[in-house]
Amino acid sequence: MTQDILTTPQPILWSFRRCPYAMRARMAVLSAGLEVELREIKLKDKPQAFLQASPSATVPNLQASDLNLDESRDIMRWALGKSDPHGLLNMPSIGETLIAQNDGPFKAALDHTKYSDRYPDLDAKSERAQASNFIQSLETQLAKYPFLTGDRPTLADIAIFPFVRQFAHIDRAWFEAQPWPNVILWLDSFIQSADFQKAMTKVIVWEEHASPYLFGQAS
Structure with missing residues (x-):
């Protein structure tokens, strides 16, 4: 546990603006109406304080007085567990299935498509087709409902749309x-939403001793 965990009044959320995992963590914080200290980092120049906080050395990471969360799904559930005014955690089991598919085979195929030069042994068109199969499964859901699991957004929508955005x-x-x-x-409805516009606000990269950047809304 670092000194920051002991002394910072707000939880610390380490983030990188363009990372879809960090996007969904920020979206959950906004939906919950919480306030955190947002610390934006450069992935090519990670500060020592972040490396001490994150066992995986990946964003997002959340430090609070009583915990250290290193997975975006855990951060989302932590935030919404404190306050869930829109009922995002109340979703049918298909939502968990879709999140698992998104975070597993879809994300792999997405990376193989987007960063095809890193995977010379893989066929980019084949990988895009694999990713497209997941998008088609979402299309099937959204042909029935306005959101992935029904008539209102749930955790599945917030967890998945940043990755579909990246693929698009x-x-x-x-x-x-x-x-x-x-x-x-x-x-497009999520990209154009007020919460996403707030989540994607550009902030100065964190530096030690700089004034904290408070993100979200205090309850």
Whole structure:
């Protein structure tokens, strides 16, 4: 446990603006109406305080008085466990299934597509097709409901849309040409939301002894 955990009044959320895992953690904090000290880092120049905090040396990481969370799903559930005014945690089991598929095979295929030069032994078109299979499963859900598990957003929507956004941004023109009208509408609704605009606000990279940047809304 670091000195920050003992002395900082707000929980500390280590983040990187463009990371989809960090995006969904910030979205959960906003939905919960919590306030944290947001510490933006550079992935190519990680500060020592962050490396001491995060066992995996990856964002997001959350430090509070009584815990240290190093997985975005845990951070989301921590935030919503404190306050869940929109009932995001109240979702059917299909939501957990979709999150597992997103975080597992879809994220792998997404990375193999987006960073194809890092995987010369893999066929980028085949990997994009694998990722597209997951998007098609979301399209099937969204053809039935406005959100992934029903008539209102749940944890599944918040957990998954940042990764669909990342996949879409590889080639947005190609993405929009696919037969996924409901996914595109669903994705754009989150991208255009007030919470996402707040979550994506550019902040100065954290430096020791700098004034804390408070993110979210105090309850």
